[in-house]
Amino acid sequence: MARVDPFKDPIKGPLIIREDEGPTRGSSHRGGGRQSKLFGFNDPEHGITVRASIARYTPERLNPRHKHVDEVVRYFYRGGEIYGKDVLQEGDCIYIPEGVSYGPTRTADGYDENRRIVFHFPGPSGLKTPVVPEVLRAQKEMPEKGLGRFEKGIFVWADGRKQDSFEAIHEYLTGGKVQYPEARYHDYVIMRQGKFPWVPLDDVAGVKVRHLGFFNERGPNIKIVKMDPKSETPAGKASFLQVRYILEGEISYESEIYAAVSCMLIPAGAAHSSTSTSTGATLLVIQLGVSGGKPPDFCSI
Amino acid sequence: MNDVQSKESWEKIAMNGPLTHPVVIRGDQSGWDDVGHRVTGRKGKNFGFFDAVHGIGLRAAVNVTTSERSTPRHRHIFDQVRFILKGKVKYGREIYNEGDCIYLPEGVPYGPEDASVCEEKLGLTMQFPGPARFPKPHPEELKRAQKELAQIGRFDGGVFVWPDGRKQDGSEAVTEYLMGDNIKYPPPRYSDIVGMRSKNHPWQPLKGASGVSVKHLGYFNDVGPNIKLVKIEPGASTQPGSAPCQQVRYIIEGEAIYEDERYQAVSCMYYPAHAPYSATSSDNGTTLLVMQLASPELDPPPYCLI
Numbered sequence A: 001m002a003r004v005d006p007f008k009d010p011i012k013g014p015l016i017i018r019e020d021e022g023p024t025r026g027s028s029h030r031g032g033g034r035q036s037k038l039f040g041f042n043d044p045e046h047g048i049t050v051r052a053s054i055a056r057y058t059p060e061r062l063n064p065r066h067k068h069v070d071e072v073v074r075y076f077y078r079g080g081e082i083y084g085k086d087v088l089q090e091g092d093c094i095y096i097p098e099g100v101s102y103g104p105t106r107t108a109d110g111y112d113e114n115r116r117i118v119f120h121f122p123g124p125s126g127l128k129t130p131v132v133p134e135v136l137r138a139q140k141e142m143p144e145k146g147l148g149r150f151e152k153g154i155f156v157w158a159d160g161r162k163q164d165s166f167e168a169i170h171e172y173l174t175g176g177k178v179q180y181p182e183a184r185y186h187d188y189v190i191m192r193q194g195k196f197p198w199v200p201l202d203d204v205a206g207v208k209v210r211h212l213g214f215f216n217e218r219g220p221n222i223k224i225v226k227m228d229p230k231s232e233t234p235a236g237k238a239s240f241l242q243v244r245y246i247l248e249g250e251i252s253y254e255s256e257i258y259a260a261v262s263c264m265l266i267p268a269g270a271a272h273s274s275t276s277t278s279t280g281a282t283l284l285v286i287q288l289g290v291s292g293g294k295p296p297d298f299c300s301i
Numbered sequence B: 001m002n003d004v005q006s007k008e009s010w011e012k013i014a015m016n017g018p019l020t021h022p023v024v025i026r027g028d029q030s031g032w033d034d035v036g037h038r039v040t041g042r043k044g045k046n047f048g049f050f051d052a053v054h055g056i057g058l059r060a061a062v063n064v065t066t067s068e069r070s071t072p073r074h075r076h077i078f079d080q081v082r083f084i085l086k087g088k089v090k091y092g093r094e095i096y097n098e099g100d101c102i103y104l105p106e107g108v109p110y111g112p113e114d115a116s117v118c119e120e121k122l123g124l125t126m127q128f129p130g131p132a133r134f135p136k137p138h139p140e141e142l143k144r145a146q147k148e149l150a151q152i153g154r155f156d157g158g159v160f161v162w163p164d165g166r167k168q169d170g171s172e173a174v175t176e177y178l179m180g181d182n183i184k185y186p187p188p189r190y191s192d193i194v195g196m197r198s199k200n201h202p203w204q205p206l207k208g209a210s211g212v213s214v215k216h217l218g219y220f221n222d223v224g225p226n227i228k229l230v231k232i233e234p235g236a237s238t239q240p241g242s243a244p245c246q247q248v249r250y251i252i253e254g255e256a257i258y259e260d261e262r263y264q265a266v267s268c269m270y271y272p273a274h275a276p277y278s279a280t281s282s283d284n285g286t287t288l289l290v291m292q293l294a295s296p297e298l299d300p301p302p303y304c305l306i
Helices: A132-144 A165-174 B007-016 B139-150 B170-179
Strands: A015-018 A034-043 A048-057 A071-078 A080-083 A086-089 A092-096 A105-107 A114-121 A148-151 A154-157 A162-164 A189-192 A207-215 A221-227 A231-233 A241-253 A256-259 A262-266 A275-277 A281-288 B023-025 B042-051 B056-066 B079-086 B089-091 B094-096 B100-104 B120-128 B154-156 B159-161 B167-169 B194-197 B212-220 B226-232 B246-258 B261-264 B267-271 B286-293
Touching: A015 A034, A015 A256, A034 A262, A048 A241, A048 A262, A071 A086, A071 A241, A080 A114, A086 A092, A092 A207, A092 A221, A114 A241, A114 A281, A132 A148, A132 A165, A154 A165, A162 A165, A189 A207, A207 A231, A221 A231, A221 A241, A221 A275, A256 A262, B007 B023, B007 B042, B023 B042, B042 B267, B056 B246, B056 B267, B079 B246, B100 B212, B120 B246, B120 B286, B139 B154, B139 B170, B159 B170, B167 B170, B194 B212, B226 B246, B261 B267
Parallel strands: none
Antiparallel strands: A015 A262, A034 A048, A048 A114, A071 A092, A071 A114, A080 A086, A080 A105, A092 A189, A148 A154, A154 A162, A207 A221, A207 B212, A221 A281, A231 A275, A241 A256, A241 A262, A241 A275, A241 A281, B023 B267, B042 B056, B056 B120, B079 B100, B079 B120, B089 B094, B100 B194, B154 B159, B159 B167, B212 B226, B226 B286, B246 B261, B246 B267, B246 B286
């Protein structure tokens, strides 16, 4: 596979980024207690403005209750995290729709850290959210200009007013109030994926699927895929965008081996090769319809 | 309609089978009952649909709930979908309004239900076997259990009080009485009920059916429910066809025409899996709530087949 920078280069075909290949991001506008590896992927010219990452959070990190103009799917890879009344633990998956408030969040009691896989993407309203370089710039400029200070996940303006730090950054960058989309769902949706059964994938021996949920007219369509040793998913071409995180085991794609945790992006309309495994693998698959394209099928892997 | 029969017999078929072809039950056909083990504040009518021979057992109903109604926090061994046509209701801390749709997965506690937030709520309920496939008891069985239990203890404000004073959720007591054993709830796949604000979902044109549009509210599990709203503009029509899944279609607004018969809101259609069905049209426009479930053989619903 040709080397492509998932943040700067055109993304015209499938890309797989290993955990140790992505840039690292440390403390943020919400303070310390986070270390994340960014997989990608940003190519607005080809309609790709998503953020895939894996992050490690410690109890130092506290996120206030807040909401986004985009959507998020998170998968709890190790440890646990508290979301208001709920505790998410290893294997749990959460869909946070655009405009839905959530949190406050913190690492769950009894854990030194939690590791989560994160996928941010434009929601059905298509509203843009600031990308990482913009966020980093605002994070630097806002205190430098004497506008206020970042403190435990919030921004304290010079006049003492407090605001969710990401919302403050968003407004700093756009120069206006954030217009949140009307929430389509009352709350986020937590899927305890370990409680879902494995369903054989039609016509593909040794591959099984857990169907967690399919939301809206274009997704996310969220699935866990288990590949037995020596199994293979077919090559193909789909009209929707897909990310496939390798959660456990390793896969082989175009003669290269990718171990957990790696992240594969398949742009809408791009042909992809088959994925095989000699020792077995488990994938988190998120499928998303794109503007002007067809929605994902219920189950096409 | 296939196998032309009297309206009365359609209703009998809907409640007892054989459900081998589509049936449509008018809202005024099936009679209203004071409903059940929660004692006060609800009147409802059951549309069906039960056919033990063909492995079909789901309850589709329309209910009017008054402000006196209260239900304790509880859970079920089956799945439910509810849709609020008029009024509102509070489950726990959350208020659900007109146009809201709620998926209540098996094993997930919900409530307490507080109906005092409005004088009267008109809502739809569908109860059906969830992914764990616990069968949904026939309404007549539930009535019998309720009657017999009332001779043992008493139903009081949504709970059943046993002669020794022990209190139990009314629905749980009825279910255990019928099962003759303690309920073993399926482990919840979702952490909570899922509320869908259908008014905030956009209408999407349905491919291949001019004048028909869809709101895709959510598709859960490998067996559904796949929940959609379908709007048929005046003079438009859905396609005839057959689907690998079971379908319940509530006519929630306007009037639908099916095989030359006119059905007003609220009426309810049931299409068995794999059974051919005719087109649905409307002269003046209509809106349907469509819920699709896996066939008794567990063939899943396609993403969007209307």
